[in-house]
Amino acid sequence: MPAPWAPVSLPSLVRMTRILVVTPSWVGDCVMAQPLYRLLAIRYPDMELDVLAPAWTLPLHARMPEVAQALDNPFAHGQLRLLDRFRLGQQLQARQYDQAIVLPNSLKSALVPWFARIPKRTGYLGEQRYGLLNDWRRLDEAAIPRMVDRFARLAAPENESGSVVTPNPLLTADAQQVQASMGDKHLTCHRPVVAFCPGAEYGPAKRWPVAHFADLGKLAVAAGAQVWIFGSSKELEIGEAIASGIGDHVFNLCGGTSLAQAIDLLSLSRAVVTNDSGLMHVAAALGRPVLAVYGSSSPIFTPPLSDSAQTISLNVSCSPCFKRECPLGHMKCLNDLTADYVWPQLFRYLS
Incomplete structure (x- = not known):
């Protein structure tokens, strides 16, 4: 007969913490x-x-080891679809999340966690989201200029958020x-790979000129490298123009890869020359060593x-x-920034 003080094995009553993050729409x-x-x-x-993320970003989240499951957010920018949001919230209620963190600032983005009756709903106040969020924060944009820090501070209670140290994305x-x-894609690494990312969804004032990319590509090829050009189908013509200007040892992959493939192939690059964009x-x-060219936007944010x-x-x-197109019509910030400014920095990774 066991002693009365013998330990008794009981099933654990503590379950894991379940958190849902409503993500932004941009890569x-x-x-x-x-x-x-x-x-x-x-x-x-x-x-x-x-x-809860747009379908086109799911390959990105698949490469984040912290994410257990990426759920398709079917609502396009500007769509209310209130009944559909209610139905999705009801479906998610069964997952018994402990907390939702809503990263977009729109009122619509906070509806699904509210419909899912998630007990703690965290985010910046945004569009007067009283009630939809019950752990809301006021954002001081001047005090927290970087978006990555704004997101990171939501990991901690408000009284601890000022001490959060933001790691780099991985x-x-x-x-x-x-x-x-x-x-x-029938590619090899017989030459060092220099990746070009010439697109920028926001507008032409963020795009380094095609001629400058082509001039830099010719210098890279002459130094023994090859150039892979990345972008969506929207950048296909830009990629063709750059490739035509370079000549040999260049591959225009714009519109020819999935996001997953672009991530895989970018990981092979010796260096990446890019506009301020998602692929950056x-x-x-x-x-990867990144050389990011800035014109109308700011690296502070x-x-x-x-x-x-x-x-x-x-x-x-x-x-x-911060304009989509140059309001003065000259775009000196990028037109005058020729390949000669970038080449010494790129050459360091090829020599």
């Missing part, structure tokens, strides 16, 4: 949310983290997937977040203007 913003996930994983070692690339992507943030999170990244800007008096 770059999704990358900048990853440090938040890292901080949450430290605070809650038993955490199960799901993200994406992982699987070696087998990398090789599969190379084989699919992807390349930085992969740990959304810099490439890596110790191997640097920004290049002429800092002309009218920059940053």
Whole structure:
């Protein structure tokens, strides 16, 4: 007969912490949310983290080890679809989340967690979201200029958020997937790879001129490298123009890869020359040396977040203007920033 003090094994009554994050819609913003996930994983070692994200960003979240499941957010920008949001919230209620963190500032983005009856709903007040959020914060944009820090502070209670130290984003690339992507696109690494990312969704005032990319590409090829050009189908013509200007040892992949393949292939680059864009943030999170060209935008708000990244800007008096197109018609911030400014920095990674 066992002694009365013998320990009795009981099933654990403590379940893991379940958190849902409603993500932004832009690729770059999704990358900048990853440090938040890292901080949450430290605070809650038993955490199960799901993200509610647009379908086109799901390959990105698949490369974030903290994310257990990426759920498709089917609502396009500007769509209310109140009944559909209610139905999705009801479906998510069964997952019994302990907390939702809503990163977009719109009222609509806070509806699904509210419909899902998630007990703690965290985010910045945004569009007067009293009630929809019950752990809301006021955002002092001047005090917290970087978006990545704004996201990261939501990992902690408000009274602790000022002490949060934001790590850099980190994406992982699987070696087998990398090789599969190379084989699919008939690429080799017989020459060092220089990646060009000439697109920028926001507008032409953020795009370094095609001629400058082509001039830099010719210098890289002459130094023994090859150039891979990345972008969506919207950048196909830009990529063709750059490739035509370079000539040999250049591959225009714009519109020819999935986001997953672009991530895989960017991981092979010796260096990445890019505009302020989503792929800039992807390349930085992969740990690639990034040379980011800035014109109308500012690296203070959304810099490439890596110790191997640097920004290049002429800092002309009218920059940053944050306009989609140059309001003065000359775009000196980028037109006058020729390949000669970038080449010495790029050459360091090829020599």
